[in-house]
Amino acid sequence: QVQLVESGGGVVQPGGSLRLSCAASGFTFSSYGMHWVRQAPGKGLEWVAFIRYDGSNKYYADSVKGRFTISRDNSKNTLYLQMNSLRAEDTAVYYCAKDAGGGVGDYWGQGTLVTVSS
Amino acid sequence: DIQMTQSPSTLSASVGDRVTITCRASQSISSWLAWYQQKPGKAPKLLIYKASSLESGVPSRFSGSGSGTEFTLTISSLQPDDFATYYCQQYNSYSLTFGGGTKVEIK
Numbered sequence: 001q002v003q004l005v006e007s008g009g010g011v012v013q014p015g016g017s018l019r020l021s022c023a024a025s026g027f028t029f030s031s032y033g034m035h036w037v038r039q040a041p042g043k044g045l046e047w048v049a050f051i052r053y054d055g056s057n058k059y060y061a062d063s064v065k066g067r068f069t070i071s072r073d074n075s076k077n078t079l080y081l082q083m084n085s086l087r088a089e090d091t092a093v094y095y096c097a098k099d100a101g102g103g104v105g106d107y108w109g110q111g112t113l114v115t116v117s118s
Numbered sequence: 119d120i121q122m123t124q125s126p127s128t129l130s131a132s133v134g135d136r137v138t139i140t141c142r143a144s145q146s147i148s149s150w151l152a153w154y155q156q157k158p159g160k161a162p163k164l165l166i167y168k169a170s171s172l173e174s175g176v177p178s179r180f181s182g183s184g185s186g187t188e189f190t191l192t193i194s195s196l197q198p199d200d201f202a203t204y205y206c207q208q209y210n211s212y213s214l215t216f217g218g219g220t221k222v223e224i225k
Contacts, residue, residue: 095162
């Protein structure tokens, strides 16, 4: 069965960096695009970034453009999110999601919490 | 960016009720709309894609309709497991956006 397991969350100071990982199993990872979506405490869902199956195209929300980088290693079945210049408003649970095609997330991980605080 | 507006933000209903949630897009998104269900502390679960296509394994009491800028999610007979928050999401372009959510509470 499809499994997505995020890791790498934690507490970081404003201006700091963090790298999230998402380990995928149960499907052919190299054939699917992947998303990162976040949810601030008590708030709604916010799409963060998308990467095509082969890493050829990447798309970002305006709120993270220039600070976050999405990448993948298909040999390791792993998705990444490098987060730099972190701000308090980046505090959220970060989910990775498999793209079913066109932008729909059909399988989601359990999420990893990132807290930006001094 | 395309803005997605859901209404109502909160809905109180009883088991067995018919429930309808509306989602409006700030511009036409054809049928590129998905609906998700989220329970506290859990990841979202895909219910509907392409406005009206039911995801595999999702009960048939869930249905979606609409195109262009106005969409609805209907639960034909609310069950205890359906009390949750529901989000719409447009995927007309790769600047995906979600609606603000509709929390379905027990009346």
